[in-house]
Amino acid sequence: MQKQPLLSIIIPTRNRIPYAISAINTILSIKSDTLELVVQDNSDFCELKDYVRENIFDDRLVYNYESIPLSFVDNFNQAILLATGEYLCLIGDDDGINPEILDAVLWAKNNDISAIKPGLQAQYLWPGANISSIATKVRGSTLTLAHFSGKIQEHDANEELLKLLREGGQKYYKNNLPKLYHGIVKRECMERIRELTGKYVGGLTPDIYIVVALATIVDKVIAIDYPLTIPGACVGSGSIDSVTGKHTGKLEEAPHFRGHDHYTWAEEVPRFYSVETIWADSVVAALNDLKRPDILRYFYIEKLAAFCLTKYPAFYSEILNGMYRALRLKGLNPMLGTLNLIRAVLSGPVADFFSRVINKVRLKLFGKSSVRFEEVNDIVEATDTLIDHLKVNGLSFRKIVAYNEQLEVGNKKEGRG
Numbered sequence: 001m002q003k004q005p006l007l008s009i010i011i012p013t014r015n016r017i018p019y020a021i022s023a024i025n026t027i028l029s030i031k032s033d034t035l036e037l038v039v040q041d042n043s044d045f046c047e048l049k050d051y052v053r054e055n056i057f058d059d060r061l062v063y064n065y066e067s068i069p070l071s072f073v074d075n076f077n078q079a080i081l082l083a084t085g086e087y088l089c090l091i092g093d094d095d096g097i098n099p100e101i102l103d104a105v106l107w108a109k110n111n112d113i114s115a116i117k118p119g120l121q122a123q124y125l126w127p128g129a130n131i132s133s134i135a136t137k138v139r140g141s142t143l144t145l146a147h148f149s150g151k152i153q154e155h156d157a158n159e160e161l162l163k164l165l166r167e168g169g170q171k172y173y174k175n176n177l178p179k180l181y182h183g184i185v186k187r188e189c190m191e192r193i194r195e196l197t198g199k200y201v202g203g204l205t206p207d208i209y210i211v212v213a214l215a216t217i218v219d220k221v222i223a224i225d226y227p228l229t230i231p232g233a234c235v236g237s238g239s240i241d242s243v244t245g246k247h248t249g250k251l252e253e254a255p256h257f258r259g260h261d262h263y264t265w266a267e268e269v270p271r272f273y274s275v276e277t278i279w280a281d282s283v284v285a286a287l288n289d290l291k292r293p294d295i296l297r298y299f300y301i302e303k304l305a306a307f308c309l310t311k312y313p314a315f316y317s318e319i320l321n322g323m324y325r326a327l328r329l330k331g332l333n334p335m336l337g338t339l340n341l342i343r344a345v346l347s348g349p350v351a352d353f354f355s356r357v358i359n360k361v362r363l364k365l366f367g368k369s370s371v372r373f374e375e376v377n378d379i380v381e382a383t384d385t386l387i388d389h390l391k392v393n394g395l396s397f398r399k400i401v402a403y404n405e406q407l408e409v410g411n412k413k414e415g416r417g
Helices: 017-028 047-055 072-082 101-110 157-166 187-197 206-217 238-244 275-289 301-311 313-329 334-365 379-392 397-413
Strands: 007-013 035-041 061-065 087-090 115-119 122-125 142-145 152-156 184-186 220-227 371-373
Touching: 007 017, 007 072, 007 101, 017 035, 017 047, 017 379, 035 047, 035 072, 047 061, 061 072, 072 087, 072 206, 087 101, 087 187, 101 115, 101 184, 101 397, 122 379, 142 379, 152 157, 152 397, 157 206, 157 220, 184 187, 187 206, 206 275, 220 397, 275 301, 301 313, 301 334, 313 334, 371 379
Parallel strands: 007 035, 007 087, 035 061, 115 220
Antiparallel strands: 087 184, 115 184, 122 142, 142 371, 152 220
16 A cells, blocks of 8 residues: 655646646655645646656656636645645645755644644746836746744634634735645645535635635644745736736626636625635635634624725725625624724724834834845746755754754743743
């Protein structure tokens, strides 16, 4: 009988052949028999299938081609179903992996840890995928490595989920929540979600749905301020569209609805298409699927409306009508909702604005700037560049574990632990 892999890296892909090939070659270059790579391909044509058949001879690769068009969510479900590893990590076809992720997973297994949230300090921008917005200007072929502390901290998943709900389902990436997308979780946690809902993923945005579902399953999540994956962004990437504001429009125009014939949009969410509303809808969908109204009642409808109003004033009618409709359906006072909306604007978008200004000043005066490596042609080179940088600076996952263990011992001796 073949030994169960320690870790399955999962990649759902569709019509992005060059990026997927680069990701496959990079991950399979990791010399370990504890690793499994799962690629679920729903492309319109067979280029990737042909490439794999003719060029990949590695039994660690589990490749499946599905010619029937699937929704984004269904492709994720199929990909997770194929994985057999004890731990799972899902990435995009334009992303990469720090090989030290295997050290992290072995450490998690030895310490009975169910979920790890790594840092996202390493960000790769593919050639041609230039970002130019008010807040960000980066040209393609660039690996950006932000400062990281190496701290390892334990967080209560339920408390982090409540923080997310009180923010109207926004800024999930700032919370220390368990996640599968650029995170690490025990397979048994995903199986538990499937037992309760009949599927691994629902809603319209798989990564958000899984975050919320996992937070109801996992008690603790370990946040590690160290890059174990490399989020990438290529031409046409959703992350770039989010930054440049292309993810906005009428609800029926949302590409997320492809493959969903009779999808029910959440009553708590304004009926227009944006990053914020798609996220919020998937948050609500996860809690509804899990039958957790006890948690869903903390969803702050007015905070979601506040973020949407300040960012998308052209949709003010849809936002306000949606907020008041949702409040009435829940038996809440619409007039009180108006007062809550004012408070939400002040505690949400306004507070965030001043926080960003203060953080920028603090970073400029006292912070450590990020490092940029240019002329990085693909995720293979991005991965090699990250590995070389860590080695040159004497950094490794094992060293940060040792450092944190020493820190913990020191704190206990001083009576702080």
